[in-house]
Amino acid sequence: MPISRTRRNVLTLTAIALIVAVLVGVRLAGGGDPAPSDRAQPIVSTASPAVSAEPSATVPPAAKPPADLPVIAYAKGPRGLPADPEPTSVVAITEALRPETAMALYDAPGGKPRAYLPPQISGLPVVVPIVARESGWAAVLTPSSNRTIGWIPETGWKPEPLRDQIVVSLADRRMTWLREGTEQGRWTVAxxxxxxxxxxxxxxxxxxTGTSGAVYAGLDALVLGSVPEEPEKLAASLRNAHTGIHAWTNKSAFGRNVSNGCVRTPAAGMRELLAQLDPGTPVVVTA
Incomplete structure (x- = not known):
């Protein structure tokens, strides 16, 4: 379910469908409980570098960002950036960008700067997957928004490798963890x-982020970059939330559409993910 902010260093989630999370300026809403691990046919995800688009004839240099360019925050996503051209691609993303200082995101290679990508958001390190390259620019997935990318000149930073991927199938209520294209775990989820x-x-x-309540099995939740599709349908305290993946101890929830948006996961699976996944790990939610 979504992860929203109630106060600094406290994240609130309810036991029915909301999750109380404690982290610097971060909140989460959702639920999940331990159920048996489900290891059926593997999802095939061929690892490959970020997609490289055909170079354009002429790309102007990066324009200097204005002094008042907005900074992406936990509850304030970027405006004016383009949609992800391949939002449900399960091709593995193998590189990420970790900004050391605030970096401007542009709406196209050589385009207009729209927002700053900071090195941290609400105490969480910013590590964004690289999904395309073109004419000396890289496109990254943006936080605090859904299915949005931003372009950054390929100067002044080095990519970091990514090895893991999470695929969530909404139709099957199933979550699969892959490492370098090989399935490591699969669970029925809510x-x-x-x-x-x-x-x-x-x-x-x-x-x-931390959680509060026995229903979360005493385990942290994973905060995702995505946010509620229709925040007005949530409780006021969750409208600035983020989606999360977290444990749930009520097994009757698994295989059902019952959360506020979060992915509720068996506790055993959640322990594996917390031990293995790093910031920047790509997550793709398919229909």
Whole structure:
């Protein structure tokens, strides 16, 4: 379910469908419980470098960002950036960008600067997957938004390798963890309801946050870059939330559409993911 901010260093999630999370300035809403691990046919995801588009004839140099360019925040996503051209691609993303200082995101190679990507958001390190390259520019998935990319000149930074990927199938209520294209784990999960759906498309793990309540098995939750599709349908405290992946101890939820948008996961699977996944891990939610 979505992860929203109630106060600094406290994240609130309810036991029915909301998750109380404690982290610097981060909140989460959702639920999940331990159920048996489901290891059926593997998802095939061929690891490959980020897609390289055909170079354009002439790309102007990066324009200097204006002094008042907005900074992406936990509850304030970027405006004016383009849609992800391949939102449900399960081709593995193998590189990420970790900004050391605030970096401007542009709406196209050589285009207009639209927002700053900071090195941290609400205490979570920013590590964004690289999904395309063109004419000396790289496109990255953006946090605090759904199915959105931003372009950054390929100067002043080096890519970091990515080895893991999470694929969530809404139709099957199934989550699969892959490492370098090989399935490591598969679980039946609970997803968002028809009113508060789990956002589809590509996103990524921003980091982890604490939870409160026995229903979460005493385990942290993974905060994702995606946000509620229709925040007005959520409780006011969750409208600035993010989607998350978290444990749930009520097994009757698994295989159902019952959350506020988060992916509720068996506790055993959640322990594996917390031990293995790093910030920047791509997550793709397919229909």
């Amino acid at each position: 997803i968002g309801s028809d009113t508060t759906p789990t956002p589809h498309g590509r996103t990524f793990v921003m980091g982890r």
